[in-house]
Amino acid sequence: KAGVTQTPRYLIKTRGQQVTLSCSPISGHRSVSWYQQTPGQGLQFLFEYFSETQRNKGNFPGRFSGRQFSNSRSEMNVSTLELGDSALYLCASSLDRVPDTQYFGPGTRLTVL
């Protein structure tokens, strides 16, 4: 069974732009969570989606948003990019809602110049 896939793997943007990242969960998994990883703050939870609904949200500004489609694929969007948004964005899927075990994708490395 294929693992979690994320596209693109690498992205370079400039301040003020917006970006959309995509995540395809493991087949049959219905929950998708997003995490941001930076050297300074470590791994921080962004949000969780299940059945196309946001179930939980971390402490991030409204510039960070997401959605989930009927096939469980998820996208996250960051608008008005700031230098501090440079990070590795990780997506995790689980069969059911957390605390079901989460499996992570390889991440999207976003660099904001």
Place this chain on the structure above:
Amino acid sequence: GEDVEQSLFLSVREGDSSVINCTYTDSSSTYLYWYKQEPGAGLQLLTYIFSNMDMKQDQRLTVLLNKKDKHLSLRIADTQTGDSAIYFCAESRMDSSYKLIFGSGTRLLVRP
């Protein structure tokens, strides 16, 4: 608070055992996880333990849980150079809606 704490660095010789330690915050934690991250990669789930268990063994990996002290450890037997990576422990708590709360990671260096 939400802090899960880990030591930053561990160096061992190939063939020795490695023990990576973690303290978590809440005895009501439901699940406790160990993830491995290699350079440029995502997180690989190694193992997990339910909070009503004391120990779990999976091939070279042994997880020990001390609920009284809120202490979790991961023992890797016969450590290999391919085990060099960053190891994260994470807890999942009902009062945080079960999102994963990660420690800062322990960098394991295996010397030949």
